[in-house]
Structures are given as C-alpha cells and as structure tokens.
Amino acid sequence: MVDLSKHIKLTSNFYKRKTELLAKDLLGKILVRNISNKLLAGRIVETEAYLSNNDEASHSFRGKSNRNKVMFNSFGLLYVYQIYGIHFCCNVVTGNVDEGSAVLIRAIDPIKNIETMSLNRFGETTLSHKNLVNLTNGPAKLCQALAINLNENGTNLLGDEIYILDSHNISNIKIVQTTRIGITKSKELRLRFYIKDNSFVSKK
DNA sequence: TACTAGATCGGCT
DNA sequence: GCCGATCTAGTAG
Numbered sequence: 001m002v003d004l005s006k007h008i009k010l011t012s013n014f015y016k017r018k019t020e021l022l023a024k025d026l027l028g029k030i031l032v033r034n035i036s037n038k039l040l041a042g043r044i045v046e047t048e049a050y051l052s053n054n055d056e057a058s059h060s061f062r063g064k065s066n067r068n069k070v071m072f073n074s075f076g077l078l079y080v081y082q083i084y085g086i087h088f089c090c091n092v093v094t095g096n097v098d099e100g101s102a103v104l105i106r107a108i109d110p111i112k113n114i115e116t117m118s119l120n121r122f123g124e125t126t127l128s129h130k131n132l133v134n135l136t137n138g139p140a141k142l143c144q145a146l147a148i149n150l151n152e153n154g155t156n157l158l159g160d161e162i163y164i165l166d167s168h169n170i171s172n173i174k175i176v177q178t179t180r181i182g183i184t185k186s187k188e189l190r191l192r193f194y195i196k197d198n199s200f201v202s203k204k
Numbered sequence: 205t206a207c208t209a210g211a212t213c214g215g216c217t
Numbered sequence: 218g219c220c221g222a223t224c225t226a227g228t229a230g
Binding site for chain 3: 048050057058059081083084085086087089091104106138139140141180181182183184
C-alpha cells in the first residue's frame with residue numbers, strides 16, 4: 001500500500017527540463033487528482049513527448065489556436081484536449097512561453113481510490129479482472145477514471161487540484177523507448193517511453 | 205485474436 | 218468537408 005503522505009509534490013524545477021527528458025523522468029511518478037478532498041492517484045507508466053520543432057504530430061506544429069493555446073504557456077500546466085469529439089487526453093506542458101511542447105500521459109497504474117475511478121469509468125465500484133486493467137491503460141481511459149475534462153485544461157500542477165508526487169524505490173525500473181502510437185505523421189520519432197513489463201502500458 | 209465501424213466535436217490541410 | 222495524440226462493441230475466423 002502506497003502512503004501518499006510520504007511523497008513530496010514535484011516543484012517547478014522538475015518540469016523545467018527538455019521535453020523528451022521530462023517524458024522519461026515522469027515514469028514512476030504519482031499523478032494525483034483531488035476531488036473535494038478525495039484523492040485519486042496512480043503511478044505514471046507510459047508517456048509520449050510532443051515537441052515544439054520538427055514534430056508534425058504535435059498539436060503545436062501549425063501554431064497557436066484556441067484549442068492548443070495552453071501548450072504555449074510556460075512549463076508545469078496541464079493541457080487537456082478533446083479527441084474524436086468524445087474523449088479527453090491530458091498532457092504536462094513543458095518548455096518556456098511560446099514554445100509549444102508537452103508530454104502526453106498515456107497510462108497510469110492505479111494506487112488509491114480505485115473504486116471511485118471504477119465508478120467514473122464503468123458506473124460501478126466493483127471491478128472484474130478484465131476491467132481492472134482496462135481502468136487506466138490508455139490516455140482517454142485515465143482521464144475518465146480521474147474525472148479530467150476540458151474544465152481542467154490549464155490547471156497548474158503546483159496547485160492542489162491536480163499534481164504529481166515524487167517517487168522513491170523506483171531505481172530498479174527498466175524504461176523502454178520506442179515510437180509513438182496512434183499518429184500518422186512523424187511516426188519515426190522515438191518519443192514514447194514506458195515501464196517495461198507493467199501491465200497498464202497501453203500496448204507492447 | 206483481428207479487424208471494422210461508429211461515436212461526435214472543433215480546427216484546419 | 219475532412220480528419221484526428223481514442224475507445225468500445227460487434228462480427229468473423
């Protein structure tokens with residue numbers, strides 16, 4: 001059982017690093033969602049970097065728009081977007097003002113208040129084995145489990161609503177770096193990172 | 205297991 | 218009009 005009180009919230013300095021490096025360093029950290037003082041939490045096990053330059057798959061590639069403007073803020077914010085009209089995905093903004101880069105959180109390993117996540121996802125607190133894995137093994141799935149939607153777009157991760165905790169005892173994890181999933185452009189870039197052998201990674 | 209369609213919205217090419 | 222950083226339910230093998 002993970003005791004969240006033993007973990008320290010990541011500070012501004014943590015987010016101030018190269019996008020690819022942040023994508024890798026976020027693995028193992030604990031994403032926390034505070035809903036009226038009930039904490040939902042999960043360990044980040046899969047991420048993808050979306051860059052500000054030469055990355056056609058990045059939302060920022062064609063400049064600032066109403067949808068992606070949060071991406072062009074300074075590091076440490078949450079960028080939430082709607083995809084296919086029905087799903088939401090969340091990112092950690094990286095870089096300085098007007099850069100336009102972010103890290104997509106693709107999967108988490110649920111730690112705390114799994115029943116509430118299940119309620120958010122499936123409308124019931126009991127989970128079959130199949131639905132346990134299905135709970136948070138994808139970018140839109142974890143947003144639904146954590147009740148993150150466009151209302152949370154632009155949330156500052158240094159605040160108390162949504163934040164990320166440091167982790168310890170993860171020095172032994174193995175990290176795999178490979179190409180990103182679900183995109184048609186810039187497919188060759190190896191900007192996806194995941195924790196080897198974790199069952200919540202969305203796809204091998 | 206493997207493919208397919210359908211859901212449904214906003215920002216462009 | 219077209220298409221996407223997705224997911225689910227359905228069908229076929």
